[in-house]
Amino acid sequence: MTDSVTLHPALYVVATPIGHLDDISMRATRVLQGVNVCCAEDTRHSKRLLDHLNARPKLVSLHEHNERDRTGFILSLLRDDQSVALISDAGTPLISDPGYHLVKAVAEAGYTVHPIPGPSAVITALSVSGLPTDRWVFEGFLPAKTGARQKRLQTLARDTRTLVFYESSHRILDSLNDMKTVFGSERPITLARELTKTFETVLRGTLEEVVAQVESDSNQQKGEFVLVVGGTTDEPEDFGLDPRKLAETLGPLMPPKQAAAAMVELIGGRKKQWYELITGLDKGTP
Incomplete structure (x- = not known):
């Protein structure tokens, strides 16, 4: 792709800010200004960003409930030599967001898929976590119910890699307490809240310490969360098996x-x- 805003027919997967609008890249701006069509989860939400960038593509909704139905329509646009952008409400598309089926179908149909990199809440949180980043795993959102959530955490309890999760405000305390139960109170964690936004906070400590901070301050229970948890450092148990x-x-x-x-x-x-x-x-x- 050149610096021109004239784009050849392709799907452009565009990362957008997770909070601070200044985090949009120059390349992402040019692409959104140049494409014919932009697929977005919430068109009303994304229109504010596009207006800020003075970008005027045709907006088409694409979310988890209509992605498969929309895919045929997007392929027809590409066949008609249209250029199409895919964005999510915030951050890099497909990371706990829709888009997998569309990207797969477009690639299988022989069209080019261009990544336009930029903000990602996962990478942003890891970069300031103070925990090892050489080996890590992204687990997305944990199950909503306590039993299923603890079961998922049990499968990760012996993992030596740094663990990264998303969580919402109405489940943050329950998830933290389940982690404390399963991983132990001394496991290190970094809680990153409202990254790049006005009320951004980053709490570091043991699960015991961070749970106490969140329980005692209702402000720390609001917003969007990325939880970065240290992997286990325990030595594997030796059962003496010959x-x-x-x-x-x-x-x-x-x-x-x-x-x-x-x-x-x-x-x-x-x-x-x-x-x-x-x-x-x-x-x-x-």
Whole structure:
């Protein structure tokens, strides 16, 4: 793509500000000023941004309830040599937002999909979290109900990577307390609230400390949240399992590939290594 506002027919996936309008990039501005059509989750919300940028594309709604139906229409626009932008209400599209089905369909139809990078609440929160960022995982929103939420957290409790979540104001305390229950009160967390907006706050500490701060200050329970949680630093438990004895136990109970996979889950190592051990037992290998 050139610096000209004349754009060739393609889908442009455009990141928009998560709060502060000055965070829009020059390239994103030119694209939104130059496309024929702009797909947005909430057209009324996005019109304010487009007016601020003096951009006048035709606005088309595209959200989780109509994305599949809209996809055919967007493909017809591309066939008619129209240029189309995809934006979300804030940040980078597709990150806990609609757009996956559209992007997939456009790419499979042979049209170009251009990424126009910019703000992302996930990356913004990670950058100021003070927690390790070399290995991390984004989990999006946790389940709404306590039981399902704690079950999801249990699957992440032994993960050594930094964990990143989105959360809303009406569930923030429940989610924090569930994290405290499952991860333990000493697990480090950074709570980033209303990033780049007027009332931006970043709280750092243990889950015990941050929960106490949020419980004692109702202002810290309002807005949009990104939770960055440190991964576990606990050493894996050693159950004293002897690989050969385990292979001798599992071998007769299930196929070799399945038994090897179970050994990986129980004691680590490589599946191929345990497969060879198990099949070797069948052949009388010492």
